Amino acid sequence: MNVYFLGTGTSQGIPVIGCSDIVCKSHDLRDKRLRVSVWIHDENFSLVIDCGPDFRTQMLKSECSHIDALLFTHEHADHTAGLDDIRPFYFQQGDIPVFAHQRVLANLAKRFDYIFENENKYPGAPSVTAIEVVKNVSFKVKNQSIVPVNAAHGSLQVFGYKIGDLAYLTDVKTMEDSEIDKIKGVKVLVINALRTEPHPTHFNLEEALAFIQKVNPQKTFLTHISHNFGTHEVIESMLPPNVFVAYDNLELII
Numbered sequence: 001m002n003v004y005f006l007g008t009g010t011s012q013g014i015p016v017i018g019c020s021d022i023v024c025k026s027h028d029l030r031d032k033r034l035r036v037s038v039w040i041h042d043e044n045f046s047l048v049i050d051c052g053p054d055f056r057t058q059m060l061k062s063e064c065s066h067i068d069a070l071l072f073t074h075e076h077a078d079h080t081a082g083l084d085d086i087r088p089f090y091f092q093q094g095d096i097p098v099f100a101h102q103r104v105l106a107n108l109a110k111r112f113d114y115i116f117e118n119e120n121k122y123p124g125a126p127s128v129t130a131i132e133v134v135k136n137v138s139f140k141v142k143n144q145s146i147v148p149v150n151a152a153h154g155s156l157q158v159f160g161y162k163i164g165d166l167a168y169l170t171d172v173k174t175m176e177d178s179e180i181d182k183i184k185g186v187k188v189l190v191i192n193a194l195r196t197e198p199h200p201t202h203f204n205l206e207e208a209l210a211f212i213q214k215v216n217p218q219k220t221f222l223t224h225i226s227h228n229f230g231t232h233e234v235i236e237s238m239l240p241p242n243v244f245v246a247y248d249n250l251e252l253i254i
Contacts, residue, residue, distance in 0.1 A: 006058035009033025030232035030247035055082025072100035090126035154201030189217035192224035
């Protein structure tokens, strides 16, 4: 299974517009971060988790030419605002299956009504097949089983996903022990770590490292990185063995 990090930045991305700090002015390509998203695929399936405002650029950079499904973690704009850019996939493949919590599907149907409506449809608009993700109910994309992992982003419910030996979680602040049990001992954990200082709705580094200890994966990659965290090189110097900073266009094979 291949894991391609399409984006590893927070809602503003890096560099941040108008910012002149050392991270935003860095010449290290690993410090250039689009909004958080990931492409997971093998010879049997291809899916993308989250579809933010950088989706078109991410698809072109990754050379992704087919998706069997879009999975959403939650409805915030940095995870959903690129939905219109599924049009080339729709023109080639037909309706795109979209998996999300019912609340998220309702939010998307309101914001992108021209995509979700079936009557009087504009001929240039894409169409989707909306499929509800339910806590404790696994589902399949092609023949790949996927386990939703429930978490909280402050007071907002979010889903992460366990796909084979990968657990992909972002925008997490708290998680029940019963949900952590679902992902214990995975080969690869991807988890958000916004910065070193505490944040009301995201793990900071200390919280992410404590969470990693509970899960006990073979390797962990941090994502949803803020420019307030530091450069890629500085962040990596803070980390224990087997914990790494993900960066845009990083590819893993599990």
